[in-house]
Structures are given as C-alpha cells and as structure tokens.
Amino acid sequence: MTHPYDVAVLGAGPAGMAAATEAARRGAKVVLLEESPAPGGQVYRAAPPGFVVPPDADRRAGDALRAALAASGAELRLGHRVWGLGGGPLVRQGEAPVPFRIDALPPDGEPVTLEARALVLCAGTHERIIPFPGWTLPGVIGLAAATILLKAQGVLPGRRVVVAGAGPLLYAVAAKLLKAGSEVAAIADLATRGEWARAMPALLARPDLLARGLAWRAALATNGVPVLQAHAVIAAEGVGAVERVRVQPISGGAAESFDCDALCIGHGLVPATEATRVFRAAHRYARESGGWVPVLDADRRVSVPLLYVAGDGGGVRGAAAAPAAGRLAALAALRDLGVLDGRAHARARRRPALEQWRAAQAGQAMARMMALRPALVDAIAPETVVCRCEGVTRAEIETALDDGATEMNQLKQFTRCGMGPCQGRLCGEAAAELVARRVGGRERAGFATGRLPLRPVPMEAVLGEFDYADIPVPAPAPL
Ligand SMILES: Cc1cc2nc3c(=O)[nH]c(=O)nc-3n(C[C@H](O)[C@H](O)[C@H](O)COP(=O)(O)OP(=O)(O)OC[C@H]3O[C@@H](n4cnc5c(N)ncnc54)[C@H](O)[C@@H]3O)c2cc1C
Structure with missing residues (x-):
C-alpha cells in the first residue's frame, strides 16, 4: 500500500527528529522511519521500557527533541528497517521523476512501501575500526557499539576493559564504564597532547561540552586509570576470547600489555552514504569530515532534486549541530515543494543556519581528531x-x-x-x-556502488511465498 507523504525522513536521531518536527509543524504530511524501537538515534538512544536511567544532559536533550516530535503531528514508524529506496530520479532515461519509494520492514515482519514527494536522509554514521591482529576475537567490540550496549541494554562489555582509539567517545565510554561498575584497565588514545591542545579553541566556544569532557577526565584520574596519549593497540590476544591487549606508542618503542576481558576500540566515525549512493548523488572525499560525503548546498540539498541529507550522514559534526541541520533540510524541502515562499524560507532558515554553524565548530574539531590515520592501515x-x-x-x-x-x-x-x-x-x-x-x-x-538492500532483510519477508516457477520468463527476442 502506498501513502503519498509530502516529506519522508529516514532516521530518528537528533537530525531526523528535528527535520520531521519542523516539516510537520509547518503543515506538511510527514513520516519518520526508524529501525530502533524509540526515537533518539545513537547519542540520545532511549532506554528500554522498564529501565530506570538517571537523567543526564543527553537524556534531557533527547527528551526535549522527543517531546517536540510527539507534539508536531509527524507520523512515527518505529522499528521500521528501511531496506529499499527507489523512485525519485531512479526512473528510466527520459521519464519524468516520480515520488520517492521507501521499502521498510516493520516489527510485525509485514513489509510496507511508502511514497513521498521529498526525502530527508538522516542516517548518521558507522564506526571505523582499522583491523589489527586479534580484532575479530570475542570481547573486542566497537567503541561506539559499546555505547549501545550500555545505553540500550544496560550491559557491560566486560569487567576489566581497555578503551582505545580516537576522539571524545574514548573518554565518554571510559567514564560510562566506570560509572556502570567496570574497571578500566587503560585508555590508549591515538591523539597526541598537541592535537587535543589544538582542538581547545573550538571547544572553548562550547563550554558545556568542554565541562563534560573535563568531568570525564577527572573521573578517570580519580580512579587511577592510566591514560596513554599517542598510543595504538597493536594486538588483542587470548584463546577463544580477548585476555590481553598490547599497546605501543605510535612513534614506536616498547609495547605494554594490559590484561582485560574486553577491548572497546574505535578509529572514528564514517558518514552513512549508502542511500545517497543508491540515488547516484554527487559525492566528494572529505577526510576530516569522516570520508566520502554527499555534495551539499548550504540548505542540505544534494545533487538530486528533492533529496536532502542532515546530521552526521552529511559529514561528521556531532550531535549538537544535528538538529539545526535537520531543520534546515526540512525548510529547504518545504521551499522546494512550494509550501514556503522564498521570503518565508529566508526568514525561517536564519536561526538554524547560525546555530548549525556555531555548533559545527566544536564538532569539526572532534571530527578532525577522528579522521582516518594512515599509519594504522600501513600496520x-x-x-x-x-x-x-x-x-x-x-x-x-x-x-x-x-x-x-x-x-x-x-x-x-x-x-x-x-x-x-x-x-x-x-x-x-x-x-x-x-x-x-x-x-x-x-x-x-572510489566507493562501492550503492546497492539494495540497505540493511540485511530475510528474503521471505520481502518476497512472501515464492517459488522459482513464479519467475516470469521473458519471451525470446526475435531473431
Ligand atoms: C554506534 C554509535 C554510537 C554513538 N554514540 C555516541 C554517544 O554516546 N555520544 C555522542 O556524543 N555521539 C555518539 N555517536 C555519534 C552520534 O551518533 C552523532 O554525533 C549524532 O548522533 C548524529 O546525529 P544524527 O541524527 O546525524 O545520526 P544518529 O544519531 O546516528 O541517527 C541516525 C538514525 O538513523 C537510523 N537509521 C539509519 N539507517 C537506517 C535504516 N536503513 N532504516 C531505519 N533507520 C535507520 C539509526 O537507527 C539512527 O537512529 C555515536 C555514533 C555511533 C555510530
């Protein structure tokens, strides 16, 4: 069954929640699709029903976005894994563009297909992990993935954990682990003291984020956690599961070993561009934004008409910049659909444009810290x-x-x-x-051409009862 929405939004992180809210509040018919059971995205991931989580800054920011979304009139389709995208420009050569088609698998397993005149992609990022000996051992998990375990499951990755990689998530995860009862054996940070010092001016513009970072560092110092600056993990070792991690200065020298039952490691975040690749949008390689990103204008339009990208999927800028980017994308969609005239659009975009620019300064400094480090690949x-x-x-x-x-x-x-x-x-x-x-x-x-499905889905859920005899055999071409 198809539903003609004005705007469909893919992903209910801070960017997607804000985009859907903005478009719906201005009278558009909006649907927001999200594979998780609750809106929030990675950073504001809601705790499962029945979990009592003490309120913190993330929880409050997430709740504010969730409340605005609930009041906006946008239709929420949670637990919907979007696996297929089509329509829009994906028509035969010479044919006029049609509405976008969105194929999703809801929790009941009965596939749905929706249609929308404009599509805002807010799919966030993936974690980057550059392989090293032992990285596939049980007990080695992504740094960002650890936040999912902690936030969505209330599960500790291990009792004694080494935390390693690059960027602010290192310290966020280590502090969360300590609070949740794990011992942190060591932190191996790829960044040098100089890199952190160079990021300071941008962080000073966001005293809230800086204060949070300093509180994490203070918690680590109080608990006597060794913080090894400019160090890389060179191996995870163990029989059947990780038992120890070897860490070495990036400039070379003696390696140290830390006993542990888990290693949380992440080498940065990579924008999720699967959907823009499916639509054959123009992309550019931007190492300091996380990798390949769609080419965007100031209002988050990509090179394909009526297609927009907001949040980290357009280049890593962090959670603080994502809502303003979502609002900009929604406003551009409403302008392009003719819901807003030029003057109303210019007025409405002023504030989110400024907010996005301000928040992106700190986000960009952190993204730089998480950019791919070629030495890890050489090794x-x-x-x-x-x-x-x-x-x-x-x-x-x-x-x-x-x-x-x-x-x-x-x-x-x-x-x-x-x-x-x-x-x-x-x-x-x-x-x-x-x-x-x-x-x-x-x-x-280059990059691998965008292909469906965007997410793994069971064939029977998509095809239903199916037999090879059902495949239509085209008539032979005339000789
Ligand atoms: C695993 C992970 C954990 C992170 N944890 C933190 C953290 O604890 N603190 C922090 O400051 N930053 C964290 N980050 C970075 C943070 O996600 C971003 O800075 C910020 O949330 C960007 O917001 P966004 O709206 O662009 O994307 P996100 O918040 O990532 O939201 C994207 C949403 O799109 C949904 N989605 C994507 N593809 C599909 C699909 N095909 N079908 C349906 N839904 C889809 C995802 O489920 C997700 O909810 C994390 C990143 C990752 C990858």
Missing part, C-alpha cells in the same frame, strides 16, 4: 582479515590489486570484500585505503 599485517564477513585478508586484497583491480567495485568482484551482510560498512574504509595506496588516492579508489 595491517598480510595475514590479518580485513573483510570479516567474507574472510578476506590484506594479502588477498594486495593480490587482487596485483592482478589489476583499480577501484573498489573491482576489488569487490575480485575478492568478495564488502559483499557480506555488512555491505562494506566495516571493512570498506581499510579496503579503500589499501586500494588508494596503489592508485594514488581515495578519489581514484
């Missing part, structure tokens, strides 16, 4: 698995490059790297860097 050993879905090692990738693969789609065809359930979300960054080293840069290495 990947030949026998280390890069694509864990398909079991492809660095050595196999190098062989494919020797054999003539010159960009990401060819690498995928030669090795199956990125063809598994994660569709390259986990291995794509490391694999692309390996290609880039041979062909002269990430722009040349």
